[in-house]
Amino acid sequence: MALAIEIENLRVRYKTRTGPVDAVSDLSLAVKEGEVLGFLGPNGAGKTTTMHVLLGFIEATGGTARILGTDVRRSIARRRIGYLPENPQMYRFLTGYELLYMAGRIFGMEGSRLRRRIGELLEMMGLTAAARRRISTYSRGMLQRIGLVEALIHDPDLLLLDEPTGGMDPLGRVEIREQIRKLKAAGKTIFFSSHELSEVERVCDRIVIIHNGRKLVEGRLEDLIPEGTGLEEYFLRTIGREQ
Amino acid sequence: MISTVTRIFAVAWAVWLETIRRKDFYVLLILLGSLLFALLSVDIFGLGSRIRYIMDTGLLLAWLFSLVLVVNLVGRQLPREEETGTIFPLLAKPITRGEVIIGKWLGGWSAAAAATLVFYGVVWGVVRAWSGSIDAVVLIQGWMLHVAALAMIAALTLAISTRMTYGAAATTAFILVAAAYTIVPRVPELVINERGMTLNALLVLYYLLPHFEVFDLRQRIVHDWETMDWGSFGEALLYGLLVTLVFLVLAWIAYRHKRFSRRRIV
Numbered sequence: 405m406a407l408a409i410e411i412e413n414l415r416v417r418y419k420t421r422t423g424p425v426d427a428v429s430d431l432s433l434a435v436k437e438g439e440v441l442g443f444l445g446p447n448g449a450g451k452t453t454t455m456h457v458l459l460g461f462i463e464a465t466g467g468t469a470r471i472l473g474t475d476v477r478r479s480i481a482r483r484r485i486g487y488l489p490e491n492p493q494m495y496r497f498l499t500g501y502e503l504l505y506m507a508g509r510i511f512g513m514e515g516s517r518l519r520r521r522i523g524e525l526l527e528m529m530g531l532t533a534a535a536r537r538r539i540s541t542y543s544r545g546m547l548q549r550i551g552l553v554e555a556l557i558h559d560p561d562l563l564l565l566d567e568p569t570g571g572m573d574p575l576g577r578v579e580i581r582e583q584i585r586k587l588k589a590a591g592k593t594i595f596f597s598s599h600e601l602s603e604v605e606r607v608c609d610r611i612v613i614i615h616n617g618r619k620l621v622e623g624r625l626e627d628l629i630p631e632g633t634g635l636e637e638y639f640l641r642t643i644g645r646e647q
Numbered sequence: 648m649i650s651t652v653t654r655i656f657a658v659a660w661a662v663w664l665e666t667i668r669r670k671d672f673y674v675l676l677i678l679l680g681s682l683l684f685a686l687l688s689v690d691i692f693g694l695g696s697r698i699r700y701i702m703d704t705g706l707l708l709a710w711l712f713s714l715v716l717v718v719n720l721v722g723r724q725l726p727r728e729e730e731t732g733t734i735f736p737l738l739a740k741p742i743t744r745g746e747v748i749i750g751k752w753l754g755g756w757s758a759a760a761a762a763t764l765v766f767y768g769v770v771w772g773v774v775r776a777w778s779g780s781i782d783a784v785v786l787i788q789g790w791m792l793h794v795a796a797l798a799m800i801a802a803l804t805l806a807i808s809t810r811m812t813y814g815a816a817a818t819t820a821f822i823l824v825a826a827a828y829t830i831v832p833r834v835p836e837l838v839i840n841e842r843g844m845t846l847n848a849l850l851v852l853y854y855l856l857p858h859f860e861v862f863d864l865r866q867r868i869v870h871d872w873e874t875m876d877w878g879s880f881g882e883a884l885l886y887g888l889l890v891t892l893v894f895l896v897l898a899w900i901a902y903r904h905k906r907f908s909r910r911r912i913v
Contacts, residue, residue: 459739462906479743487739493732495661497668502661509657510740512650554736564739 406473408562408593409435409458414467416453416617427453428617431467437561440584440594442608444601446643450617451597452490455566458595459487472562483511486560490567492551496540500531500550503539504557511558525553529583545576552583562593569600581606605635613642654742658750659757666720666758675712679766682708683773698779699869705770706865710793713763714824717797721755721804722817729907730812744903748805752895756801760794767793784874789864792880795887796862800824802894803857809901827856857890 414431417424428450435441445451456462457469460476474481494503501522508518526532529549534542542550548568555563568584569577577600584607587594598604604611605625613621620642621628629638666672683705687697728734737747767790774781803823808816834853838846861883864875 456907459735461735461738463904479741481741482739483741485739487736489732489735489739491732492736494736495665495733497665498661502664506657506661507736507740509660510654510742512653512741514653551736 406437407434407470408437408439408472409433409441409595410468410470411454411458412468414454414457414469415465416450416457416462417465426617428457428464428614431614431617431619433612433619433622435593435595437593438591439610440588440596440608442604442611443595443597443614444604444611444639445614448616449614451614452566453617454614455487455564455595455597458564459485483558484561486555486558486563488548488551488555488563488565488568490570492547492554494539494547494550494554496538499536499538500526500542500553501535503550504554507554507557513558521557521559525556529553545572545579548572548576548580552580556587560592562595563587565594565596565598567598568596569598569603577603601635601639611635613639615643651746654746655750655753658737658742658747659754662720662724662751662754663758666754666762671716671719672762675716675762676765676769679705679708679712679769683769687773687777698774698777701777702770702774702779702781703865703869705773706767706789706868709763709766709770710863710865712766713759713793713797714800714821716762717755717759717801718804718817718820718824720759721752721801722808722820723813724751724755725805725808725902726811726813726816734907744905745899748895748898748902752801752805752898755805756798759797759801763793763797764790780871781868782871782874785864785868785872788875788880789868792862792864792883792887795884796859798891799857799859799887799894802891802898806894806898806901809898809905823856824859826852828859831856831858832860858886862887 411431411433414428415426416428417426431450431454433441443451443454453462457464458471458476460479460482463477469476471481472484495506498506504522504525505518508514508522513521522535523532526535529552531546531549531553534546539547539550552568555565565584569580572580581603584594584596588607594607596604596608608625610622610624611628612619625635629635683701686701686704725734728737738744767786771781771786800820804816804820807819807823811819831853834849838849838853841849866872867875
């Protein structure tokens with residue numbers, strides 16, 4: 405099976421007043437097409453920095469990163485990616501429909517194909533009635549859902565989800581989890597960062613745990629977690645050992 | 648090439664919608680109309696010169712208001728994207744930072760140009776309503792050069808805003824535009840008596856800052872002077888285009904490798 409994400413010896417170094425700090429150091433990992441990978445770690449572990457390198461927001465200090473065979477520094481690498489950031493922020497002066505229309509245009513979609521796709525996705529996420537309302541009037545859950553619709557507008561092969569259920573109520577979390585399951589069933593590759601370990605346990609095939617920018621563990625859930633324990637216990641023990 | 652243009656227009660379209668939905672333009676338009684009607688109701692210089700005075704004031708206000716509009720509109724684009732975090736979903740799409748820069752500039756400049764056309768329309772309407780006359784060709788030349796000046800100001804503001812907050816970028820842009828407009832045209836008179844460092848500093852200012860005075864045809868419109876010769880008009884537009892390109896390239900250089908920090912997200 406082809407690789408959707410290939411990271412080799414990745415290093416991101418920030419300059420700070422007290423000297424250089426490695427946010428990510430010597431990180432290597434690979435995600436196969438169609439796989440759902442849970443990317444875990446405590447706050448400040450380097451998860452979002454790694455995602456930002458994959459999306460081309462920041463350039464790595466060292467190492468390489470490729471997405472669907474293309475170097476992440478090239479903007480065409482992002483043609484087949486959908487991205488949902490932690491706390492999705494949108495242009496609040498636009499309506500939901502206008503936001504999706506703008507996103508579709510940037511992905512090169514147009515005409516009836518774009519309108520049909522927007523309609524389908526809004527229907528799927530239960531946002532049809534709110535489509536013509538300004539985003540400034542949306543609730544937290546609606547923002548998360550319109551963010552997911554924006555990420556899916558061009559039917560991407562790879563989804564990067566950064567804390568997709570962060571700050572949501574239980575109902576909203578279940579809804580997003582269901583959508584992730586459907587995407588997994590549709591054969592999408594999902595790179596999924598979350599602190600909600602029960603969510604990760606339910607939807608991921610494999611996990612990677614990083615801490616202080618370094619990879620600690622990588623493997624299938626059933627291979628890593630001993631019988632009778634859960635991911636949360638395993639995660640705490642792994643991080644605790646390091647500290 | 649077509650997809651590049653599509654992406655640039657998508658970004659510019661969002662800037663247009665922002666302009667339409669914010670109150671800035673409408674407030675400035677109401678202010679312009681109110682001030683002109685207030686001036687019409689008081690006879691300061693007598694009937695003969697009143698319309699000319701109204702025309703002069705109206706065009707001055709059109710310049711000031713378009714400057715306020717373009718600097719505020721363009722100056723907030725990149726800093727606000729970064730502060731609110733909207734830059735992340737935008738750059739996660741197959742759009743280059745150069746396309747973002749051009750889209751933001753195009754949207755801000757074209758929206759300010761359209762607003763300026765409305766301001767000129769108001770001035771023309773008031774003058775015509777009180778039986779005054781304006782040479783339409785000179786007025787069109789004046790508007791086109793005004794819009795060319797706005798293109799330079801928009802590009803300058805955008806370049807500054809790549810490395811500053813919205814407030815700092817807008818203040819710096821206003822100071823630079825004011826300095827260029829008031830000091831630069833006077834440099835040839837000032838250099839005659841200067842020597843050494845002062846002379847060098849004045850010459851640097853003269854060649855570095857844009858010559859906005861070339862783009863101001865207010866006197867020609869107000870005093871019914873003849874049409875600007877088309878050769879000089881074309882040269883002025885070309886100069887405006889070159890200066891705009893220089894500022895856009897500087898903006899791209901400053902922005903292309905910029906690291907965005909989530910710590911700044913509010």
